[in-house]
Amino acid sequence: MSDAEITTETPTGHSRRTFIKGVIATGAVVSSSSHLFRARSLSASAAVRASMPRMISLDVNGVSRSVDVMPQETLAMTLRYKLGLTGTKLGCDRAECGACTVLIDGVSHYACSMLTNAVRDRSVTTIEGLESADGTLHPVQQAVIDEGGFQCAFCAPGFIMSMVALTNENPEPTREETAEALSGNLCRCGDYNKILNSAMRAAEYARRMV
Amino acid sequence: MAVIRDMMPAFELFQPTSVDEALDVLERHDNTWVLAGGLDSMDWFKDRIKRPDVVVELGSVSELTGIRASGDGLEIGAMTSLRDVAASEEVRSRFGILAQAAAEVATPQIRNQGTLGGNLIQDTRCWYYRGGWPCYRAGGNICYAGTPRSMNREHAVTGQSRCVAVNGADTAGALVALGAQMMVRNPGGERVYEAEDFFVGPEIDIQRMTVLEPGDLLTHVRIPGDWAGARFYWEKVRDRKSWDWALASVAAAIVESNGMIERARIAVNGVAPTPVRLTDVEDLIQGMPANDDTGMAAGELATRGFKPLRHNDYKVPLARNLVRRAVRGDAA
Ligand SMILES: Cc1cc2nc3c(=O)[nH]c(=O)nc-3n(C[C@H](O)[C@H](O)[C@H](O)COP(=O)(O)OP(=O)(O)OC[C@H]3O[C@@H](n4cnc5c(N)ncnc54)[C@H](O)[C@@H]3O)c2cc1C
Ligand code: SF4
Numbered sequence: 215m216s217d218a219e220i221t222t223e224t225p226t227g228h229s230r231r232t233f234i235k236g237v238i239a240t241g242a243v244v245s246s247s248s249h250l251f252r253a254r255s256l257s258a259s260a261a262v263r264a265s266m267p268r269m270i271s272l273d274v275n276g277v278s279r280s281v282d283v284m285p286q287e288t289l290a291m292t293l294r295y296k297l298g299l300t301g302t303k304l305g306c307d308r309a310e311c312g313a314c315t316v317l318i319d320g321v322s323h324y325a326c327s328m329l330t331n332a333v334r335d336r337s338v339t340t341i342e343g344l345e346s347a348d349g350t351l352h353p354v355q356q357a358v359i360d361e362g363g364f365q366c367a368f369c370a371p372g373f374i375m376s377m378v379a380l381t382n383e384n385p386e387p388t389r390e391e392t393a394e395a396l397s398g399n400l401c402r403c404g405d406y407n408k409i410l411n412s413a414m415r416a417a418e419y420a421r422r423m424v
Numbered sequence: 425m426a427v428i429r430d431m432m433p434a435f436e437l438f439q440p441t442s443v444d445e446a447l448d449v450l451e452r453h454d455n456t457w458v459l460a461g462g463l464d465s466m467d468w469f470k471d472r473i474k475r476p477d478v479v480v481e482l483g484s485v486s487e488l489t490g491i492r493a494s495g496d497g498l499e500i501g502a503m504t505s506l507r508d509v510a511a512s513e514e515v516r517s518r519f520g521i522l523a524q525a526a527a528e529v530a531t532p533q534i535r536n537q538g539t540l541g542g543n544l545i546q547d548t549r550c551w552y553y554r555g556g557w558p559c560y561r562a563g564g565n566i567c568y569a570g571t572p573r574s575m576n577r578e579h580a581v582t583g584q585s586r587c588v589a590v591n592g593a594d595t596a597g598a599l600v601a602l603g604a605q606m607m608v609r610n611p612g613g614e615r616v617y618e619a620e621d622f623f624v625g626p627e628i629d630i631q632r633m634t635v636l637e638p639g640d641l642l643t644h645v646r647i648p649g650d651w652a653g654a655r656f657y658w659e660k661v662r663d664r665k666s667w668d669w670a671l672a673s674v675a676a677a678i679v680e681s682n683g684m685i686e687r688a689r690i691a692v693n694g695v696a697p698t699p700v701r702l703t704d705v706e707d708l709i710q711g712m713p714a715n716d717d718t719g720m721a722a723g724e725l726a727t728r729g730f731k732p733l734r735h736n737d738y739k740v741p742l743a744r745n746l747v748r749r750a751v752r753g754d755a756a
């Protein structure tokens with residue numbers, strides 16, 4: 215199995231990530247290194263009797279990607295460590311913060327708390343998939359920039375995905391409906407008013423586009 | 425228990441496409457785990473507290489998803505998402521408390537993925553148990569929550585035995601109040617349980633929350649038409665408005681004529697190891713006017729004999745007032 219089968223895009227300037235991906239892709243076991251590798255070696259024995267193929271194809275941001283996935287692997291792990299889509303963050307890994315929010319068939323989900331194998335036939339959208347091919351930002355992204363919506367912005371990709379889900383479902387949300395729609399995302403810096411302002415502006419931009 | 429941020433331990437994964445296939449896989453293996461939305465399950469796996477060898481993921485079993493008319497009522501597949509239950513026009517217009525309860529579970533993302541079946545069958549949130557402490561429920565020989573110095577603000581005020589944990593499923597109380605039935609299948613055939621009999625307290629089996637045994641699948645929840653369009657009351661009290669289980673909740677279906685209560689079905693949850701149906705209260709208020717006096721009497725009777733632990737005596741007046749409001753008919 216070659217590295218190229220696993221990932222087509224490689225984030226630049228992140229030697230550690232690239233290294234990890236390489237190791238996972240080739241199946242090498244590096245016992246002295248981080249916890250990821252231990253999990254990898256454990257699963258090797260299970261794979262022998264596994265009931266499904268390890269190589270699966272995933273529809274991510276409109277592109278079909280081939281990827282080697284373990285049965286117990288979460289979507290957040292696959293996106294970040296196999297496909298290099300590190301825009302999806304891991305905050306809690308326990309369905310308790312929203313940093314990992316992605317869209318599955320347009321609906322928001324916590325990528326940390328679902329199995330990659332469960333989304334094989336569905337379409338996954340991450341923060342990397344929002345801008346159009348010519349580089350135009352999604353109205354939600356533009357609104358967040360214009361409002362200066364976030365401070366450290368670790369929570370931003372998750373919030374933005376929830377905002378995209380909202381603007382798709384409800385073109386004219388009230389501030390209260392917006393707060394409800396974003397109630398599955400936490401911001402540790404905590405300026406929820408600015409985040410809500412961004413979401414309201416996003417809805418406005420999205421309405422103007424159609 | 426240390427928080428471990430890496431892959432879950434390995435398991436073998438099956439993704440059947442029919443109930444028969446799922447039952448077959450469950451029958452042929454030991455130490456299996458049924459996975460619906462996974463939101464209750466994955467913490468256990470990640471924390472290495474529950475370690476199944478075989479996981480049967482039901483996402484591809486289409487016969488388990490959807491809401492259909494059934495007789496004069498509805499049949500809801502166990503794999504229907506909480507989001508779809510909350511949004512269903514049929515559920516909202518005829519059995520509103522179920523839609524309300526589903527809409528107040530956790531967060532939008534959890535409701536988008538969590539299923540009605542998984543919500544009902546979820547394990548208790550007692551943090552000693554969740555944290556991997558070897559208590560009675562985990563097969564050990566002590567309850568860490570029942571000692572004089574325990575942290576038990578969220579625990580039970582009634583129905584305790586050796587375990588004092590509560591049932592946290594928001595949809596459970598609503599389904600008890602609606603007189604729903606749970607359809608369970610295993611290779612031996614189908615069993616049907618009244619919602620209130622589906623949940624099992626520690627005096628019957630301290631290691632389970634429901635009647636389900638390994639190899640059983642909850643396939644559907646059937647809601648009879650009996651209470652369609654009744655006056656409904658649902659209220660959930662929680663510390664935070666999002667992401668939080670109930671400290672206590674009440675679900676009631678009340679049929680009135682000329683301001684008098686003709687018949688009622690009321691359940692409280694978050695106060696005992698199972699949802700509690702208040703049959704004594706239902707009998708008491710029959711034929712009485714739907715007003716605050718009746719509500720007071722109902723609340724008193726509902727909480728008679730409650731035995732709070734060290735830190736949760738607030739749950740007694742809380743439950744009393746929830747029942748009072750439900751009976752007198754506050755706008756929810
Ligand atoms: C952060 C957080 C907050 C939460 N807040 C709330 C809340 O406020 N209110 C509330 O009610 N719940 C809450 N929950 C629980 C959540 O609602 C449930 O975890 C969710 O609905 C479970 O559904 P699931 O499909 O994801 O369950 P899963 O984890 O897939 O399943 C839960 C259990 O049910 C079993 N099971 C599922 N389906 C079947 C079936 N068809 N047949 C047999 N067994 C089955 C599984 O084996 C497992 O033991 C919260 C959970 C989290 C993580
Ligand atoms: S309340 Fe029940 S689950 Fe919690 S520690 Fe006691 S026995 Fe265990």
Ligand code: FES
Nearest residue numbers: 305306307312326
């Ligand atoms: S990382 Fe998924 S909800 Fe926190």
Ligand code: FES
Nearest residue numbers: 365367401402403
């Ligand atoms: S801006 Fe820092 S966590 Fe939200």
